Amino acid sequence: MEENMKLVLCESPVKKEKIQEYLGKDYLVIATKGHMTELSKQGYFNLGINIDKNFEQRHIISDGKIDLFKNIVNKAKESDEIYMAQDPDSEGNLIAYLIADKLKDCLYDKKFKRLKFNQISKKKIIESLDNIKDLDEQEAMFGKTRMAIDRIVGFLASPFVSNVFGSALSAGRVQSVAVKLIVEAEEDIENFVPETFYTISGTLQTSSGEEFNVNYPLKFKDKAKADLVLDELQKSTFNVFNIEDNIENKNPPPPMITSTLQQTMSKLYGFNAEKTMELAQKCYEAGYITYLRTDSTRIEPEAVQDARDLLTKNGHKIPNKPNVFKNKSAVQDAHECIRPVTIEFDASKLSFQDKDEEKLYDTVWKYFIASQASPAKYSTRKVVIKSNEFGHELKCSGKCLIEANYLDILGIKDGSKIEIPNLVQNESLQLVKDTFDITKKKTQPPPRFTLSELIKTLEARGIGRPSTYAQVLSTIEARGFCELKGNVYHPTELGRKVIKLLDKKFSFMDYDFTKKMEEDLEKVEVGELSYVDMLSKFYPLFKKEIVNAYNEAGIKLCSKCESPLRKSKDKDSYFCSNYKFCK
Numbered sequence: 001m002e003e004n005m006k007l008v009l010c011e012s013p014v015k016k017e018k019i020q021e022y023l024g025k026d027y028l029v030i031a032t033k034g035h036m037t038e039l040s041k042q043g044y045f046n047l048g049i050n051i052d053k054n055f056e057q058r059h060i061i062s063d064g065k066i067d068l069f070k071n072i073v074n075k076a077k078e079s080d081e082i083y084m085a086q087d088p089d090s091e092g093n094l095i096a097y098l099i100a101d102k103l104k105d106c107l108y109d110k111k112f113k114r115l116k117f118n119q120i121s122k123k124k125i126i127e128s129l130d131n132i133k134d135l136d137e138q139e140a141m142f143g144k145t146r147m148a149i150d151r152i153v154g155f156l157a158s159p160f161v162s163n164v165f166g167s168a169l170s171a172g173r174v175q176s177v178a179v180k181l182i183v184e185a186e187e188d189i190e191n192f193v194p195e196t197f198y199t200i201s202g203t204l205q206t207s208s209g210e211e212f213n214v215n216y217p218l219k220f221k222d223k224a225k226a227d228l229v230l231d232e233l234q235k236s237t238f239n240v241f242n243i244e245d246n247i248e249n250k251n252p253p254p255p256m257i258t259s260t261l262q263q264t265m266s267k268l269y270g271f272n273a274e275k276t277m278e279l280a281q282k283c284y285e286a287g288y289i290t291y292l293r294t295d296s297t298r299i300e301p302e303a304v305q306d307a308r309d310l311l312t313k314n315g316h317k318i319p320n321k322p323n324v325f326k327n328k329s330a331v332q333d334a335h336e337c338i339r340p341v342t343i344e345f346d347a348s349k350l351s352f353q354d355k356d357e358e359k360l361y362d363t364v365w366k367y368f369i370a371s372q373a374s375p376a377k378y379s380t381r382k383v384v385i386k387s388n389e390f391g392h393e394l395k396c397s398g399k400c401l402i403e404a405n406y407l408d409i410l411g412i413k414d415g416s417k418i419e420i421p422n423l424v425q426n427e428s429l430q431l432v433k434d435t436f437d438i439t440k441k442k443t444q445p446p447p448r449f450t451l452s453e454l455i456k457t458l459e460a461r462g463i464g465r466p467s468t469y470a471q472v473l474s475t476i477e478a479r480g481f482c483e484l485k486g487n488v489y490h491p492t493e494l495g496r497k498v499i500k501l502l503d504k505k506f507s508f509m510d511y512d513f514t515k516k517m518e519e520d521l522e523k524v525e526v527g528e529l530s531y532v533d534m535l536s537k538f539y540p541l542f543k544k545e546i547v548n549a550y551n552e553a554g555i556k557l558c559s560k561c562e563s564p565l566r567k568s569k570d571k572d573s574y575f576c577s578n579y580k581f582c583k
Contacts, residue, residue, distance in 0.1 A: 004026070004080050005026065005027070005028055005078065005079055005080065006026060006027045006028070006079060006080060006081045006082075006083065007027075007028050007030065007072075007075055007076055007079035007081070007082045007083065008023065008027050008028065008029045008030070008083045008085050008115070009029075009030055009031075009032055009072065009082070009083070009084055009085060009086070009096075009099065010029060010030075010031055010032070010085040010086060011031060011032055011033065011034050011086055011087065011092070011095060012031055012033070012034075012281075012285055013031045013033065014282075014285040014286070015031065015120060015285050016029045016030065016031040018120045018285070018286075018287055019085060019120070019125060022121075022122040022125045022126065023125065023126075028075060028079070029085075030071070030072055030075065032065070032068065032072075032095070032099060033065075033068075034095070035062065035095055035098070035099075036061060036062060036065045036068065036069055036095075036098075036099050036102070037059040037060060037061055037062060037098045037099060037101075037102055038059065038060060038062045039057060039058070039059055039147060039151055040058045040059065040060045042058065042581070043058070043581050044561065044563075044578060044581055045155050045156055045159070045563065045578060046155060047151055047152060047155055048151065049148055049151065049152070051539065054532050055148055055531070055532060055535040055536075055539070057144060057147075057148060059098055059101070059102065061102060069102070072103065073103065073106045073107065076103060076107050076110060077107065077110075079110075081111075081113065082100075082103070082107075082110055082111070082112050082113065083112075083113050083114070083115045083132070084096035084097075084099065084100055084112055084113070084114050084115065084135065085115040085116075085117075085128075087291060087293070088116045088117065088118050088291055088335065089291065089293045089294070089335065089467065090139070090142045090143050090146075090525065091143060091293070091467065093136070093139040093140050093142075093143060094140050094142075094143030094144065094147070096114060096135060096140075097135055097136075097137065097139070097140035097143075098140070100112040100135055111134075112134075112135050113132045113133065113134060113135070114132070114133045114134065114135050114136070115128045115129070115132065116128055116131070116133075118290050118291040118294075118335060118336055119284075119287070119289070119290040119291065119341045120284065120285060120286075120287040120341075121287055121341050121342075138527050139525075141524055141525075141530075141531050142521060142522075142524050142525035144531060145521060145524045145531045145534055145535070146521055148531075148535055149173060149517070149521075149534075149535070149538060150172065150173050150174075152538075152539065152542065153171065153172060153173040153508055153542070154170065154171065154172050154173070156542070156543075156546050157171035157172075157176075157502065157506065157508075157546070158170045158171050158172075159564065159577075160505075160546060160549055160550060160553075160555075160564075161498055161501065161502070163550075163553070163555050163564055164501060164553050164555075165497070165498070169479070169494075169498060170475075170479055171498070171502055172472075172475070173508050173514070173517070174463060174464035174468065174472050174514070175472050175475050175476050175479075175481075176498070176499065176502055176508075176509060177463050177464075177508070177509060177511065177514050178454070178458060178463065178464075178472055178473070178476055179476050179481045179482060179491065179495050179498070179499055180499050180502075180503060180509060181449065181454065181457060181458070182448075182449055182454070182476075182482050182489045182490075182491045182495070183491045183495060183496055183499045183500075185446065185447075185448050185449055185489075186448065186490065186491050186496075188445070188446045189445045189446060189448065192445035192446065194442040194443050194444070194445070195221070195442065195443045196221070196440065196441070196442055197219045197220060197221055197441055197442075197443070198219065198220040198221075198223055198226040198438050198439065198440055198441070199215070199216065199219055199220075199438070199439050199441060200215070200216035200220075200226060200229060200230055200233065200436065200437070200438055200439075201213065201214065201215045201216065201436070201437070201439065202214060202233070202431065202432070202435040202436030202437065203431075203432040203435035203436075204238060204385065204394070204429045204430065204431060204432065205429065205430050205432050206421055206423070206427065206429060207427075207428060207430075210421040211432055212396060212419060212420050212421060213396060213419075214385060214394040214395065214396045215394065215395055215396065216229065216233070216392065216393075216394055217393065217394075217395050223438075223440075226438050227438070229392060230436060230437075230438055232387065232389070232390040232392060233387060233390075233392060233394075233431070233436055234431065234436055235389060235390075236387035236388060236389045236390055236392070236431065237387075237388045237389065237428065237429075237430065237431075238385050238386065238387055238388065238394070238428070238429040238430070238431070239385070239386055239388055239426050239427065239428055239429065240383065240384075240385055240423045240424065240425055240426060240427040240429065241384045241385055241386040241393070242382075242383070242384040242425075243381070243382075243383050243384075243423055243424075243425060244380075244381070244382040244383075245379070245380070245381050246379075246380045247377060247378070247379060247380070247402075248377070248378045248380050248399070249375035249376070249377055249378075250375055250376040250377075250378065251323070251375045252323065252370045252371050252372075252373055252375065252376075252405075252406035252409075253367060253370070253371065254297040254325035254337070254371055255297055255299060255325070255337035255338065255339055255367055255368045255371045256337060256338040256339070256363070256364050256367050256368070257294050257295055257296065257297060257337055257338060257466065258277075258292065258293050258294055258295065258338070258466035258467055258469075259295075259455055259456070259459045259466035259469065261276060261280065261292070261338055261360075261363070261364070262276050262277070262451075262452075262455050262466070262469060262470070263451075263452040263455050263456055264363060264367070264452075265279075265359075265360060265363060266450070266451045266452040266455075266487065267452050268359075268363065269356070269359055270487055271356070271360075272451060272470075272473065272474075272484070273451065273455065273469050273470035273473050273474075274470040274471070274473070274474045275356070276360065276470070277292065277470040279356055279357050279359075279360040280292035280338070280360060280364075282353065282357055283357060283360060283361050283364070287341055288340065288341060288342075288345075288350060288361055289338055289339065289340055289341060289361065289364050290336050290337070290338055290339050290340075290341060291335060291336070291338070292338055293335075293466075293467040294335040294336065294337060294338060295327070295335070295465070295466060296327050296335045296336060296337060297325035297326075297327055297337045298327065298335075298336055298337060299336060299337055299339065299368075299371075300336060303336075303339060303343060304322045304372060305322075306343040306344070307343055307368065307369055307371070307372040308322065308372050310343055310344055310369065311369065311372060311373055311409075316373055316374075316405065316408070316409070317373065317374040317403070317405050318372060318373060318374055319374050319375075322372060323371055323372055325371070337368070338364055338368075339364065339368040340361070340364060340365045340368060343368075343369070345365075346362070346365055347361050347362040347365060366409055366410050366411070367410070369409050370406040370409035370410050371406075373405050373406035373409055374403070374405040374406065375405060375406065376401065376403060376404055376405050376406060376407045376414075377401070377402050377403035377405070378399045378400060378401055378402065378416075379399065379400045379402050379418065380397070380398070380399040380400075380418075381397060381398055381399075381418050381420050382395070382396075382397045383395065383396050383397070383420060383423060385429060396420055397420075398416070398417065398418035398419055398420050399416050399418060400416060400417050400418045401414045401415075401416060448488045448489060448490065449488070449489045450487050450488055450489075451473070451484065451487055451489070452487075454473070454489060455469050455473075461511055461514075461515060462514070462515035462518045462519070463511070463514050463515065463518070464518070465518070476495075480492055480494050480495070481494060481495035481498060481499075482495050505545060505548070505549040505552075506542070506545050506549070507541065507542070507545060508542070517538070520534055521534075543562075546562075547562050550564060556574060558576040558577075558578065558582060560576070560582050561576065561578050561581075561582045563576050563577050563578035563582065564577050565577065
């Protein structure tokens with residue numbers, strides 16, 4: 001290695017090539033290919049966490065990464081500076097911290113610095129060199145805390161489920177709650193009792209013979225009451241009671257964040273969350289879009305101006321002031337939305353590995369540009385008509401698009417029309433003979449979850465984080481807890497049984513408990529709650545629930561460590577399943 005060479009570590013080989021190209025010969029960039037370390041599977045229940053010593057975690061170099069680790073150590077020994085250039089989110093922070101922590105064991109005299117950039121462009125990477133920071137343990141604690149809780153839940157609850165059902169099964173803090181949503185939706189459908197109701201509609205006409213449809217605004221559960229109102233309407237004459245003509249704006253949607261990108265790609269193209277994230281990762285590493293894991297709709301001022309300039313150049317209207325979108329939480333506001341790196345490059349100006357990658361970029365580009373366009377404008381009309389003899393009200397309404405604006409950017413066609421004549425106040429109207437009638441209808445059962453709606457519900461309930469949804473949804477299918485038929489989730493019988501068992505035994509299955517846990521994790525992320533305090537609060541309650549669950553299931557536990565006992569080969573005696581580490 002050359003003198004004064006600087007070492008840069010990132011996750012992806014594709015990302016490595018781009019960074020190497022932009023930084024030049026004074027830097028050596030090495031890709032770790034994701035995590036190089038993992039939580040060991042030693043100790044109580046193979047947790048790799050010392051419960052009795054402040055939940056201390058034991059991380060080891062992953063299998064298959066040892067030679068790579070040795071190479072990095074050798075290169076680092078020859079380097080003046082070592083930069084961790086992992087992704088700018090909590091997962092990237094954790095990867096950077098854990099790799100550096102292991103390297104420090106071999107390179108105690110070296111200092112590690114953090115490079116952060118949310119897009120792989122020469123400008124942003126060079127700029128990051130002017131904003132170098134020390135590795136921040138607090139940033140990593142969010143990831144370590146989430147990792148610890150998920151390991152504890154998964155490694156303790158999964159053996160319990162497996163012991164009860166007699167086969168290898170899994171449970172998880174987020175995955176099991178996601179399956180619960182699917183199971184409950186199915187139960188709501190099965191328990192649904194349809195109700196019959198009746199509606200009345202018909203046709204009126206003006207004195208000049210113009211006809212239009214109207215509706216009686218109330219629904220009837222009693223057919224006799226509907227018949228009575230219908231009879232009175234058929235004997236009535238009518239006058240226009242009120243007319244409201246307005247111009248209404250429909251604002252453009254915000255630019256993409258992780259969850260809305262997953263939802264939109266599912267609706268438009270049927271992509272599952274995992275495929276969407278894989279495609280987004282490719283676009284990010286190619287330098288086409290900004291970082292793909294973000295909860296924030298914030299846009300850098302320079303990018304806002306670029307979008308407004310492009311819209312104006314292409315003859316589109318823009319609002320007087322840039323559109324600003326409110327975030328649900330300020331925690332992730334350090335990250336931008338997902339947007340194109342080079343605004344003027346639509347999909348036709350770039351090269352892609354396949355058509356699906358192009359579709360994803362095109363969607364990100366269109367939604368970002370549309371977010372800064374003017375609202376769509378509609379002409380609307382609402383009319384109230386009264387029966388002169390009986391006082392019954394009839395209503396009708398309609399809208400017509402008069403300015404598409406952002407809809408044009410998204411390619412959305414709206415052919416709605418106002419099919420109501422130009423009426424005037426108190427105008428007399430006549431019933432068109434034999435058009436008024438009663439329609440019998442039934443209430444419909446609630447729908448099952450589509451992939452898009454499940455993601456939307458998980459996010460709304462504060463269950464997990466959007467960056468984890470792709471893995472969660474992939475896992476619950478792979479474990480056989482649900483099936484995705486078309487674009488709709490159906491629980492399996494196994495999924496029903498496991499959720500019924502877990503829901504009775506564990507607090508982590510409660511939606512409010514799960515949401516509160518996510519809120520506490522965010523507090524860890526910003527330093528308002530410590531790793532030890534959160535684990536100390538969570539673990540005793542969860543351990544008590546595990547022990548109670550085993551006892552209620554009639555499964556014997558070790559008197560020393562409370563791990564489940566297993567029958568020995570002669571079946572006349574038992575031994576502790578945690579015998580290697582039993583106290």
